[in-house]
Amino acid sequence: MEELRSAMEEHMGLMADLVQKLSSELRSGMRPAYDNFIGFFHAIDWKEPWLISLLTFHVVLLIITIFSRKNTNFQMCLFLLTLLGVYFAESLNRLLGDNWKKFATQNYFDPSGLFLSVLWSGPLLTIAILILINTLFCMCYLIVRWKKAELRHRARLSRNKQD
Template identity: 75%
Template sequence: MEELRSAMEAHMDQMSDLVQKITAELRSGLGPAYDNMMGFFHAISWKEEPWLMCLLGFYVVLLLVVVISRKNVNFQMCLFLVALGGVYFAESLNKILGRNWKSFATQNYFDPYGVFLSVLWSGPLLIFAIIILVNTLFSLCHLIVRWKKAELRHRARLSRNKED
């Protein structure tokens, strides 16, 4: 019984420490996270890496395609699947690029954990997928409203025909 009590007290102490650490992080605000992100972006040689400029250009073009094709649901679903496929294959892409970085970059950005590729490849693709998903939900809501209006008109027409 004493072992159980000591184990419970040790667990409660660990939980108390964890809660204190989390609340201390929350009280510090977003400052440390912002500093880490700014350090990450300043560590990248943006002007010396033409492939990064091409990647940013690709994202601009992809965003334009997403916005321009917003009314074409089938094409948007294809884009959605391609974006999620790009995220799915990010780990494999990170390994390939990590092995061949000397042929296109001045330094090795591709760490074993894939942080760089997650931020600069998967992050934007997930944002585009979310934009497409929200657009699809709005399209579906609009379609449901049109369907319900047509149903109500049909019922009104049927009731008028029965009265005649």
């Protein structure tokens, strides 16, 4: 019995060490990512008119997405347009990188496209995911309605056969 107890205590000690190491790695692992995000956030001049317009565009698109949630055909068109916006992000990054002096105070458009991915593709993909989730809910609701109608029809047929 004593051997079992000591084995359990040893196992619990090992588990506690593993949990402690994992939690310290997670805490130290998130700090560099957080520092990079804060550096990215502070490197941008958020008062530039084109950035304000871009953010306004995304907010308006989100509002349109929310208010048109019952119109599935419109939402599918919106879904395709958002995905096309993401698809052409690389070309857009190249175009904006070549002409940044005409509308911006600094060149945000690096060859890897990080800036445009975060401020253009990220919100568009988020909106596309919202549309996709809404479409799945609509489909589930439609399937339930269809099944209820089918059951009502079968019940009517069975009542007619009994008469």
